[in-house]
Amino acid sequence: MTNSPADEPYVTGTDDGAAPALAPEVEAAIAQVREDVAKLHGELVRYGLVVWTGGNVSGRVPGADLFVIKPSGVSYGELAAENMILCDLDGNVIPGTPGSERSPSSDTAAHAYVYRNMPEVGGVVHTHSTFAVAWAARGEEIPCVITAMADEFGGPIPVGPFAIIGDDSIGRGIVDTLTGHRSRAVLMQNHGPFTIGASPKDAVKAAVMVEDVARSVHLAREAGPLIPIPQEAIDALYDRYQNTSGQAEDARRGGAADRSGEAR
Numbered sequence: 551m552t553n554s555p556a557d558e559p560y561v562t563g564t565d566d567g568a569a570p571a572l573a574p575e576v577e578a579a580i581a582q583v584r585e586d587v588a589k590l591h592g593e594l595v596r597y598g599l600v601v602w603t604g605g606n607v608s609g610r611v612p613g614a615d616l617f618v619i620k621p622s623g624v625s626y627g628e629l630a631a632e633n634m635i636l637c638d639l640d641g642n643v644i645p646g647t648p649g650s651e652r653s654p655s656s657d658t659a660a661h662a663y664v665y666r667n668m669p670e671v672g673g674v675v676h677t678h679s680t681f682a683v684a685w686a687a688r689g690e691e692i693p694c695v696i697t698a699m700a701d702e703f704g705g706p707i708p709v710g711p712f713a714i715i716g717d718d719s720i721g722r723g724i725v726d727t728l729t730g731h732r733s734r735a736v737l738m739q740n741h742g743p744f745t746i747g748a749s750p751k752d753a754v755k756a757a758v759m760v761e762d763v764a765r766s767v768h769l770a771r772e773a774g775p776l777i778p779i780p781q782e783a784i785d786a787l788y789d790r791y792q793n794t795s796g797q798a799e800d801a802r803r804g805g806a807a808d809r810s811g812e813a814r
């Protein structure tokens with residue numbers, strides 16, 4: 551009895567550099583993630599989170615040990631599904647696949663480390679958004695003093711260790727800081743925010759919200775002392791928001807939708 555395509559082990563590469571043979575459902579999933587990740591980079595620009603090419607979005611391919619990430623240093627206006635880069639969970643570019651002729655994002659190793667060590671994560675984002683970077687430059691966590699933080703992050707936004715780009719250091723700092731933590735954002739010291747999410751869109755939302763709360767709390771503290779929110783109120787706000795805000799089909803709530811609300 552021959553195995554169905556779905557039973558076939560994933561072929562990560564071929565000797566002649568041709569694209570690997572993939573099950574049809576994996577091919578379809580890859581195509582969807584390529585489209586979503588390419589489109590979501592426009593949200594980084596729309597919300598003012600990046601200058602030049604100073605940020606990146608990636609998305610895990612459901613059902614495969616693969617993820618999609620942008621090419622390094624390519625203007626956001628040029629990004630499209632077909633020039634996103636398909637990688638395995640070690641951060642190796644899958645040869646022969648669309649976009650594989652270019653180098654992946656500088657942060658590919660960090661994204662790959664998160665995907666290997668946090669199986670629940672479906673998307674990873676990195677930006678240099680101004681106010682979040684300012685808190686990172688001070689190595690200071692953002693205290694939970696506004697209900698929007700309690701809702702979205704369930705408490706303070708933590709700081710991760712100083713780590714140099716280029717190996718697993720940043721990824722390890724992200725995972726060590728966020729594992730078991732409610733926050734989907736970490737301020738890597740002297741660098742900037744990395745966010746995770748149930749989907750690429752959920753991770754982009756966290757990137758948008760971390761910059762918003764970083765700005766608000768910065769301005770508040772400049773004007774006077776901050777008023778902490780009692781922990782029981784933080785817990786209640788977080789529980790409500792995580793379980794009733796948005797729609798049941800949102801990825802964050804365990805659903806499959808995350809393409810402008812479309813189920814898939």
Ligand SMILES: O=C(CO)[C@@H](O)[C@@H](O)COP(=O)(O)O
Nearest residue numbers: 603604605606622623655656
């Ligand atoms: O933060 C850094 C470099 O320090 C990078 O994430 C940023 O410049 C974006 O690089 P990529 O264009 O994703 O390679």
